[in-house]
Amino acid sequence: MSRQHKGLLFTWNRGSLKEILTDHGLASLGDSYVNFVYSLALSNRKREPEGTKVKGSILAEALRRAGLREQLPSRMSRHALADAAEALIVYAWLNDRLTLNECVRELGKTDDPVDGFTCVLVAAKERITFP
Amino acid sequence: MSRQHKGLLFTWNRGSLKEILTDHGLASLGDSYVNFVYSLALSNRKREPEGTKVKGSILAEALRRAGLREQLPSRMSRHALADAAEALIVYAWLNDRLTLNECVRELGKTDDPVDGFTCVLVAAKERITFP
Numbered sequence: 001m002s003r004q005h006k007g008l009l010f011t012w013n014r015g016s017l018k019e020i021l022t023d024h025g026l027a028s029l030g031d032s033y034v035n036f037v038y039s040l041a042l043s044n045r046k047r048e049p050e051g052t053k054v055k056g057s058i059l060a061e062a063l064r065r066a067g068l069r070e071q072l073p074s075r076m077s078r079h080a081l082a083d084a085a086e087a088l089i090v091y092a093w094l095n096d097r098l099t100l101n102e103c104v105r106e107l108g109k110t111d112d113p114v115d116g117f118t119c120v121l122v123a124a125k126e127r128i129t130f131p
Numbered sequence: 132m133s134r135q136h137k138g139l140l141f142t143w144n145r146g147s148l149k150e151i152l153t154d155h156g157l158a159s160l161g162d163s164y165v166n167f168v169y170s171l172a173l174s175n176r177k178r179e180p181e182g183t184k185v186k187g188s189i190l191a192e193a194l195r196r197a198g199l200r201e202q203l204p205s206r207m208s209r210h211a212l213a214d215a216a217e218a219l220i221v222y223a224w225l226n227d228r229l230t231l232n233e234c235v236r237e238l239g240k241t242d243d244p245v246d247g248f249t250c251v252l253v254a255a256k257e258r259i260t261f262p
Contacts, residue, residue, distance in 0.1 A: 007232040007239075009175040025174075028182030032170045036163040043160055044140040049221070051159030090180070101138035108138075 012094045015130060018071050020091045021084035030086030033093060034059070037100060041107035041116070054113065056082035062117035068125060085121060092124035143225045146261060149202050151222045152215035161217030164224060165190070168231060172238035172247070185244065187213035193248035199256060216252060223255035 014020045039051040060081035063069055072084060092098035098120070106123065107116035145151045170182040191212035194200060203215060223229035229251070237254065238247035 006171075007175070007235045008171065009239075010178045010180060012180055023180070025180040029170050029174055029180040030182070032163065032167040032182045032184075036167045039160050039163045040137075040139065043156075044138075047141045049141060049143055049154070049156040049160040049225075051161070051163045053163075094180075104138045108140075 006094075008094065012091060014091070017068075017088075017125070017128070017130075020087050020128070021068065021071055023087050023091075024083070026087035026091055027083035030083075030088075030090035033090040034086050037089075037103040038107055038113065040100075040104045044104065044108050054117075058082075058113045059085035059117055061114045062121055065114065065118040066121035066125060068121060085117065088124050088128075089117075089120055092128055095128065097127035098124050137225075139225065143222060145222065148199075148219075148256070148259070148261075151218050151259070152199065152202055154218050154222075155214070157218035157222055158214035161214075161219075161221035164221040165217050168220075168234040169238055169244065171231075171235045175235065175239050185248075189213075189244045190216035190248055192245045193252055196245065196249040197252035197256060199252060216248065219255050219259075220248075220251055223259055226259065228258035229255050 012026065014023060020026060035051075035053050038054045042052050043049045056079050060078040063081050063085045068084070068088070069081070072081070089098070089103070093100065093103070102123070103120055106119045107113070109119070110116050143157065145154060151157060166182075166184050169185045173183050174180045187210055191209040194212050194216045199215070199219070200212070203212070220229070220234070224231065224234070233254070234251055237250045238244070240250070241247050
């Protein structure tokens with residue numbers, strides 16, 4: 001699904017990984033995306049539609065396990081680490097590096113959401129490129 | 132984007148409009164979808180990524196304006212009416228009747244989220260078919 005197919009008009013290109021991880025706007029948009037994809041994965045698991053919110057502690061731990069913690073300043077709250085994860089995940093979707101379906105599939109491979117989001121974050125990190 | 136492309140494994144088919152509007156699971160999944168599509172529309176409007184949550188009062192009023200209120204019992208809370216709107220919108224997406232892009236575009240046509248969600252709900256109602 002290209003940018004046009006998504007109907008998106010805003011500019012989300014960022015120049016570095018750190019810039020993405022510390023972007024509050026991306027984090028805020030990413031929060032709603034992460035909750036939606038995880039709700040879809042949960043619905044698949046339960047075989048019926050269901051919605052949920054992903055806890056910040058899960059995303060913060062997944063960010064660490066994905067080896068992204070070192071990209072950020074040493075003193076950061078768990079909330080800020082979760083924001084960083086949300087920003088990166090939605091950035092990868094916006095840039096067509098990780099589709100919604102791929103996210104749902106990765107999250108559905110495991111019972112443990114930390115494992116699932118770690119895989120999603122590793123894939124996002126590996127696929128995002130900068131000019 | 133077909134069911135397969137969405138990677139979805141659960142069954143969401145329902146037999147009537149009323150059944151959709153009163154489905155708690157669909158409403159719960161729809162809550163995360165509605166917040167995501169509206170966040171995308173808002174991001175387009177502001178020309179930068181931003182996330183938001185849609186107030187229940189907005190969805191309840193849009194449901195009324197879309198002529199869907201009469202499908203539901205007379206005594207229902209505003210919360211339950213918002214749930215009904217969320218259920219219908221995500222059901223239309225799940226069944227490929229209304230794409231994410233179409234939702235974002237409809238919501239982006241107006242400053243007033245009640246107007247935007249009314250259009251989305253009318254389109255969903257018109258396009259959903261039952262066996």
